[in-house]
Every structure is written in structure tokens, then in C-alpha cells.
Amino acid sequence: MKLIGAVVLLVCLSGCATTRSADGPGTGGSGPSPSPGAKPAVKKELPWLNVPGGRMKTTLFYGPWQCRREFMNQCQKECGAGYKLKGCMWLADLKFDWEGSLVVLPVPVKAGSRYGLFHCCCNYPELSPEDNAAQRKAWNRFRTSFRKDWSEKFGQWPEQGGVSWPGHHIRDLWHGGDPVDPNNVFPAQPDVHDVYNEQYPACYAGQAPWNTVGPNLPYTDN
Template identity: 45%
Template sequence: MKMDFQGTVMRAGSRFGMTHCCCNYGKLSPDQTAAARSRWSNARPGFREAWANRFGAWPTEPNGRLYEGHHVRDLWHGGNPTDWDNIIPFPKDLHTELFDLYNECYANDPPWTQVGVDYPYGE
């Protein structure tokens, strides 16, 4: 497990995530989203190389396929396509599942409309 987090404790383990929820961001136009996706596609090889220099090789699936880059604040809602703090490697199946959850969140569907746990970062 890598323990080289760079950031403030307020952003990592506080209510920052709840008050800056991805579900609160408006959608970009299709052209803006396409431009962001193109920026990520063009930067992906260099980003993975820089990642390898910093953290070790970009993770791969058992079949050798490279993990997908998950944008925490997704590109469709204005996430920076090349920001270190916005990209996490995810296996394709989990990334697809995460994408479905994001869509539920944006649609304001359960469980996103319910009150959560008392200590969201500790339970």
C-alpha cells in the first residue's frame, strides 16, 4: 500500500467530500466533454509513464491489459483530464461499476438520496 498522499487532511478525511460532491456539478456540453476526453487520450501514455516514475508501473489486469484511468471528478462534469489528484487507475470491471454509480448519483436516485452513516470515512 502506498502512503504518499499529498494534500490536506481537510480534503482527505472530512466533510469536504460531502460538500463538494460530484453530484453537484453541472454537465458540460458534448463538445466540451469530447475535448476533455481527447486531452486525456493524448496525455494518457505520458501520464502513465510519469505515474510509473513516481509510483511504479501502471497497474494491469491479469490478462496484461492496462487499468483504465478513473477521473474522480468525471470529464462529463468538468473534471480536469490530466490532473494528478483527479486520476486513479481502476480495473475495467470496477471502473464500469463506478461509472454506473456516478450516473445514479447524478440522477439523484437511491441510495444517493438517503442519509448516510454517521462517520462516512470510518465505517
């Protein structure tokens, strides 16, 4: 399921008929217990956002972490025929909290969901410098409107010192990632974005730890 679609589904389900947490493709609604040795994640809470029937808050937890088994299996399918999976990187978890009231009854309701963002390092061919530059220009033209649209759906795009956080392309442009696909970009804390850029080559090279499966939940929420 695409990220935007997952949020729309959360709001619809929460506003219609449920008072329990809705599990998503991330770490689960209420969430399992963190794996042994889990450490606090880099965390960013966005402001509450008014949505139909109530309000929603997005919280971002940043890795990168080794991919859990579920994500690694999905990457095996994503690479498919003709490409080989070299590694998998779990980039971040997006946690969505919704509170409002049921449509049929004026009963206060809280619900939640999580969505895991991960990258499959398949041995995709690299673009030429010219094609990569063209993709970068397309992103630069798209960036301002994308941040505005993202803020309207998930909460204000984060800033640091008055400067917007960079947008990270999950499938990087150098390996054919779509520069203007809303589901291929998310806000990354600048220091974390640097780590992503440093570790992507190792993932594509099939190096540890990205070539092996990690724990089911490698971080704590606090």
C-alpha cells in the same frame, strides 16, 4: 491535501523523525476496526518502489462505498455557493507502506498512511457532446505520459492480460473534471471501473445509497 503531496509528506516524515504510523485523510495509519458488516475490499498490491531513505509500497482498496461523515462534510464545502450536493461516492482507499532507516540514526523504521478518494456529486452543469469529446481527446494525448509518471511515484500502473487498467477521473469529464490533472485520475480495475460508470448517474441524481452517510470503515483489508 492532494494525493501526490500526501505521499511526499509520508516519505519526508518517515525518513526524518518518526516510527509511528502517520494518519492521512483516508482510514488512518494503523486503522480503526472495520464497521459491523464490513466485507473484504477488492484489493491490488503494487510492487515495492525505491524512494529516498528506503522503499514504499502502494495498495489499492476499491469500493464504491457510501461516504463517511468526514467526506460528506467536505463535499458540502466543495459544492459551495451556487451548487447543491446530490450525493457522495467513496471510490477507493490508497494505503502506503514505507520502510527504511532514519536519517539521524541507522535505525530500521516502518510507517504508513492511507488516502481516501471520494467524489462529490454536485449539480454541476453537463458539458456539450462537443466539449466532452474535446476533453476526452486531451486525456487520450496525456494518458501514456501520465501512467509513466504515476508509476514512478506510486508503483507500476496495473495491467490485465497485457492491457493497462483504465484511468478513472474522480470528477468525471462530463461534469467538468480536469482531464489532465494528476490528482483527478487513478488506476481502476476494469470491473470496478464499470461499476463507477454505472453508479455515477445515480449519485448525480441524488439516489440511494449515495445520498446518505455510510459507516466509518466499510471494508476489511483481507
